[in-house]
Amino acid sequence: MLRQLLVPLLCGLVFGTGLALSGMTDTRVVLGFLDIAGDWNPALLMVMVGALAVTIPGFWLAQQRGTPLFSPQFFLPASRTIEAKPLIGSVIFGVGWGLYGYCPGPALAALAGFNWQPLLFVVAMAVGVYLEKAFSARSQGRPGSIPP
Amino acid sequence: MSLLAPFAGGLLIGLSALAMLALLGRITGISGIFAGVLNAEAGLWRWSFLAGLVIAPLLFHTLAGQPQPLPSAAGWPMVISAGLLVGFGTRYAGGCTSGHGVCGIGRLSPRSMAATATFIAAGMVTVFVVRHLTG
Numbered sequence: 373m374l375r376q377l378l379v380p381l382l383c384g385l386v387f388g389t390g391l392a393l394s395g396m397t398d399t400r401v402v403l404g405f406l407d408i409a410g411d412w413n414p415a416l417l418m419v420m421v422g423a424l425a426v427t428i429p430g431f432w433l434a435q436q437r438g439t440p441l442f443s444p445q446f447f448l449p450a451s452r453t454i455e456a457k458p459l460i461g462s463v464i465f466g467v468g469w470g471l472y473g474y475c476p477g478p479a480l481a482a483l484a485g486f487n488w489q490p491l492l493f494v495v496a497m498a499v500g501v502y503l504e505k506a507f508s509a510r511s512q513g514r515p516g517s518i519p520p
Numbered sequence: 521m522s523l524l525a526p527f528a529g530g531l532l533i534g535l536s537a538l539a540m541l542a543l544l545g546r547i548t549g550i551s552g553i554f555a556g557v558l559n560a561e562a563g564l565w566r567w568s569f570l571a572g573l574v575i576a577p578l579l580f581h582t583l584a585g586q587p588q589p590l591p592s593a594a595g596w597p598m599v600i601s602a603g604l605l606v607g608f609g610t611r612y613a614g615g616c617t618s619g620h621g622v623c624g625i626g627r628l629s630p631r632s633m634a635a636t637a638t639f640i641a642a643g644m645v646t647v648f649v650v651r652h653l654t655g
Contacts, residue, residue, distance in 0.1 A: 375544060375565065376563070376564040376565045376568060377564065377565075377568050378568075379539070379540075379543050379544060379565075380540070380544065380565040380566070380568035380569040380572070381568040381569065381571060381572045382539075382572065383536045383539050383540050383548070383569055383572065384536075384568065384569035384570060384571060384572020384573040384575075384576065385572035385573075385575065385576045386532050386533075386535060386536040386572075386576070387532070387533055387536035387537075387548065387569075387572070387573055387576070387618075388572060388573040388574065388575065388577050388580075389529075389532055389576045389577075389580050390528075390529040390530065390531070390532030390533035390535075390536065391529065391533065391573075391576075391577065392529075392576060392577035392580040392581060392588075393525055393526075393528060393529035393532065394525060394526040394527075394528070394529025394530060394533075395525065395529070395589070396526075396529065397577055397588070397589055398589035399589075399591060399592040400589070400592070401589075403592070403647055406643040406644050406646070406647040407644075407647045407648070407651060408644055408648070409648055409651075409652050410647075410651060414526075415523065415525075415526040416526070418523045418526035418527045418530060419527070419529055419530035419533065420530060420621060420622070421527065421530060422526070422527040422529065422530020422531040422532075422533070422534060423530040423533045423534035423537065423621075423622045423626075424530075424534065424622065424625055424626060425530075425531065425534065426531055426534025426535055426537070426538055427534045427537050427538055427622055427623060427625075427626025427627075428625070428626050428628070430534070430538035430541075430542070430626070431538065431541055431626045431627050434538065434541050434542035435541075437542075440541065440542060440543055440544055440545035441542060441543045442543050442544060443543070443544050443545040443546075445545055447546055447547065448547065448627070449547065449614065449615075449624070449629070449631075451631055452627075452629040452631050453630065453631055454630050454631050454634040455631065457612065457613070458612075458613045458614050458615070458620070458631055458634070458635045458638075459613075459634060459635065459638050460612065460613075461608075461609050461610065461611070461612030461613025461614065461635075462609065462613045462620075462635045462636075462638035462642065463609070463638060463639070463642045464605050464608055464609030464612060464613075464642075465605065465606055465608075465609030465610045465613055465616060465639045465642070466638065466639035466640065466641065466642020466643040466645075466646065467605055467609070467642050467643075467646045468601070468602045468603070468604070468605025468606035468607075468609055469602075469606060469639060469642075469643045469646070470642065470643035470644065470645070470646025470647045470650070471594075471598060471601060471602040471646060471650065472592060472594060472598060472599060472603075473592055474602065474603075474606065475606065475610075475616050475617040475618075476550040476554055476606065476607075476610055476616045476617075476618070477550040477573065477616070477617065477618050479603070479606070480550065480554065480570060480573055480574055481573055481574065481576065481577045482577070482588070482589075482591065483574050484575065484576075484577045484578035484588065485577070485588035485589070485590075485591070487590070487591045489592070489594075489599050490591060492596060492599045492600060492603065493599050493602065493603040493606075494603065495603070496599065496600045496601075496602070496603025496604045496607065497554070497603040497604070497606050497607035498554075498558055498607060499603075499604060499607060500603060500605065500606060500607020500608035500609075500611070501554065501555045501558050501607045501608070501611050502558065503607070503608050504607070504608045504609075504611035504612050505555075505559070505611070507608075507612075508611075508612070
């Protein structure tokens, strides 16, 4: 109840409120940040500064306890090293982000506005997730492929 | 536009990510949570988080008495192309603005710092090409 419902629901509510309050669900604000040659909008930078001001010290502190409060273990990504795969993926993601102005969080949060664009975007994003799964499964089975 | 609201919004996003890690041990990567739901991975917590994420802006804009922002006027081919690229790219990259940007940098992971710098740079180049070279 606490672990599967209440805590994640509350966290989702706080996260979504943060996105709405900061203007991140507005594609104009996000594209304004990415438009360095135009009328640059620093809002996204301020969001990152605010979020990292909490997560950088907070994550370190949280991990000083051996385990999370309501879970037997931390589920953390294994690799911290720079590799080609996350960089290639980030180029693809960045192009899509720059084309419309949604990354995954704001696209999902914008669903509540009941417009067709976020809905279509989220459906296309889901198709993209499945395509990547199929693509990565294929390239892993191929000899000589780049390890993930 | 005041920079206080984006900063305060960022604090809330950071607090949410911190609570997810400190209480549940989870990284708050929206693309990863979304993919977990699509792949029917065990864990109702993903559905609960996404429910909160979708409901919150509705509550916020209703209580604040301001309309939700209208989506960009781009046509459906652009919406579909962008969505496909974002879905494919974030999964191939193993994270998005939240997973790499907020949580990965929060863990001081060089992998996430490089990924974040890369998608921001790619987004900037794309906007430059669309708005200033072809627009």
